[in-house]
Amino acid sequence: MWLIRVNMTDLTSRVEPLPDAYKHLGGRGMTSTIVAKEVPPLCHPLGPNNKLVFAPGIVTGTPAPTSARVSAGAKSPLTGGIKESNGGSSWAADLADMQVRALVIEGQAKKNGKYWGLNLAWDAAAGQPKVEFFDATKYAGKDLFEVFPKVYAKFGDKISISGCGVSGEYGYGNASIVYNDPAKRPTRYSGRGGLGSVMGSKGLKLIVLSRAGTPGVAITDEALFDQGRKKMIDALRTHDITKPKGALNTYGTAVLINILNEAGGLPTRNFSSGRFEGAAKIAGEAIFEGNKQRLDKELYNHACSPGCIIQCSNTWHNPDGTEAASCVEYESDWALGANCGIDNLDDIATMIKLCNGYGLDTIETGATIGVIMEAGVIPFGDSQGAINLIHEMGKGTPLGRILGGGTAFAGKAYGMTRVPAVKGQGMPAYEPRAVKGIGITYATSTMGADHTAGYTIAPEILGVSGKQDPLTPEGKAALSRGFQAATAFIDTSGHCLFIALAILDIASGMEGMVEECNGVLGTKWTTADIGRLGAEVLKAERAFNEAAGLGKETDRIPEFMRTEPLPPHNQVFDVSDEALDSVYAEL
């Protein structure tokens, strides 16, 4: 097991045995531990003292289902706090199969328009991975749909790619790290928190992983691992949400559009309503039916990364049957659709593809455009205007830089008070006033407004792990705390968060996750340890944030949501500050 340090200041690298203290860490547990330990909390996020850490999860690279996940971590230029943003891609599995448990990018190359790439490959003679630098300047300033094929052409097919788009070169707060999908497109993301800009700030454009000859992940107890894996597979294949031709496989994550709209929690036109009259036109069902019409067949979804059996990635097709965009995630669909008053899937797909090409976080982009529409720069519902705004970001114009700064930043540029963001990060597709638990997660998460940090939507809306009234604040601090801790463990394990939708209802699936981890690591964890292990990760993140100046005063929902009732339920966000503060105080 290896930890690789790459120093961009002097373009050197060191391949080190993984320190004992890190042996049971993976994914978010690894990135947050290293960032909390090694990054000065008050450093400039785009300066030489920030570090960008990549870590595959504990079971990533193994046959554990739905586990080709990698965490990227750093101090975030968007929030100013610690950030972990995980994505699914063969890149994750390839890093794990190289037995690299952490890749730490340090320092900063001198800027003169020059960018570098890294190529990690297995050095069979030395029995360890090796790192080579290559000049990546020619890939800078270009659309990633142009860049990725060139990189494949240069390095061959047996590689995976991560990189930043022009957004990361510009230093935007909404710049993502982009990974290849199975069709080699630049569509899989460590999306949130501006980590693409941390990568770009270091003069690092691309990280190419060559998978030839890699030894694969060492599994300590194959039998136990296999037992766990089977339990996990059974759970995922059984649950209505995650099973083949189930909700996610049929409609993709966009199945949530109608569900949230029905619940009055689909933020519409910059969070001014919880219902969108055009919801049905952009819903997962509309994608499925639209594809059926345009392709003359039923199209079920595909995997975003190797080994996923949920397979929730959809593709939207043009009227002539060619591909428009893959994937139209719920969050992207909402952000660039309902939140902007746009109800046309073709336009939404156009915007998603542009974001992929420029390396932009679709959530942050849509939340930002919503604010800018309210500011009157373009009207709500103006698809072409919104498309043009994304091009402004791609071109790095002054307007593009305002938008690229993210929701809170753009709101400030236009003196707006209705700005849906926490710790500088734009809110995702669930309304805090209509779903109180997720509001608590937005407010208190170490990540800023992040639905994945503690997805209380499961019980509050989906009826997973019981059913709770979304409108009541009662008991929701504890609910969010529990979800945040469990999530930190799942993000550490290397599984996609969507496994939770099954294993929260199917106890054997939860056991399976822990057995998979024990099988790989030789640990003796039980499901009772999940909360504790997750809490340790959260505590490290929280400590970093407090040292970076993000104390409990930043654990708050924007003022307008406390005073402005949201249709149709006409509720405000009525969770007390005491309840918010209890989430981490009682962790």
Next chain:
Amino acid sequence: MWLIRVNMTDLTSRVEPLPDAYKHLGGRGMTSTIVAKEVPPLCHPLGPNNKLVFAPGIVTGTPAPTSARVSAGAKSPLTGGIKESNGGSSWAADLADMQVRALVIEGQAKKNGKYWGLNLAWDAAAGQPKVEFFDATKYAGKDLFEVFPKVYAKFGDKISISGCGVSGEYGYGNASIVYNDPAKRPTRYSGRGGLGSVMGSKGLKLIVLSRAGTPGVAITDEALFDQGRKKMIDALRTHDITKPKGALNTYGTAVLINILNEAGGLPTRNFSSGRFEGAAKIAGEAIFEGNKQRLDKELYNHACSPGCIIQCSNTWHNPDGTEAASCVEYESDWALGANCGIDNLDDIATMIKLCNGYGLDTIETGATIGVIMEAGVIPFGDSQGAINLIHEMGKGTPLGRILGGGTAFAGKAYGMTRVPAVKGQGMPAYEPRAVKGIGITYATSTMGADHTAGYTIAPEILGVSGKQDPLTPEGKAALSRGFQAATAFIDTSGHCLFIALAILDIASGMEGMVEECNGVLGTKWTTADIGRLGAEVLKAERAFNEAAGLGKETDRIPEFMRTEPLPPHNQVFDVSDEALDSVYAEL
């Protein structure tokens, strides 16, 4: 004595007797007390829950010399913390003479492009001030050099005016509140912290004070007051810096250009050097000599406000003898000159006048342009480019909005790491690496980077109140703390801070200040109380900031100043975090 509350939400006002608890407060003491008590620390600074408070100082409106000062206070849209920004103008004296000790603007008018004005006048029949609203929409969107004459034309000559420029309508972080000078120009400022935008956000464009029939300030003990006043006058007329035809009266505040340049502490080209090769061309001496050449006579400076005997306000003249700009303050001269690599007084004057017309803080503007020049938007030294950038701000273009957001904001838009700002506020004209005490003031002041908050330049550079080595950090935390507390008292008294340059050396002047206050209020303060009374103000401000999320982690100098040595002394900012934290911990 009156406290007036104006509610912009329903366009009503209440004239109330001044509460007993506020009877010994004035200026900054008054505004900070009211803001700390009444404004929710986490409210949106441009929302209805922020309050904008104006308060004349304790002796403002009396014959005390150099005391026509008004404090404006609110939660700052620039720093996110409490803000007091004081300016000198007849407006201050007129408010005091109306026996109004605090004017509190609350709520928010509904926006639809409509702006309001207030006219405060003395109601002789009622024996109290009265407030009238007038429609000020026609003054919106215009240069203040166009607006002010129209307001005089409407209300007559016996008025004073405060207002916000277009910058305040746009909601910029660098929008100031602008007051009339003796020649009725819009050139006197509550400059820092974006208070013009707080005014604009409330739908309030102008506040007109009609001085006819006002009763004047009540003085409790005339004899004591007069004794104090004479001591103060003697001190100001004696000290080399403040006396007639002394340093300030001859060269203006721009006398500091050569002094700081010589000390290696004049920030040049976005704080990349402490020496500017063009310093002599923009120095106060060059202004004096240039005017002499162009006017064919020696021109000494004038008062910015009634009753000032220091009279430091200069005017720069065009080659044909017409007025170019008044006043070319040291800070403006530096910000738009040395900090941008510009050494042409005519261009600097053009920029100052544009800032005045748009209502922009010249310090924030110049610090921002310095960062933007380093980002490569225009080159250092490009006067015409800089002039164009100020016009962009005036027009509210996307680039203008980036710049209007201030130094830290613009730096973020361009992904810059060398950004001279603390708590979001751009640094003034003294280099922390060359003058350690002022760096401590920048870091720890409740106001963000603010030289006036604790002007340790006096002993560190000017030899006032002793002489201290500017390059050593030793003892500077205590020095800054003492200056910050004394300053809070001076800002409360209603005197211009420049009196400190005399009374720190002349003890009887210090006594005079306290006796003036005692004379007005009937208090029994001694000079020994100054530190304690000032500290009370600072503690209220600090508590507000902490509740607003600005804890000690924000009391830091930017990272690059800790690692990048500054020519010519090649020093970094080497004050420890412990020393910084001790400033308020030991207050």
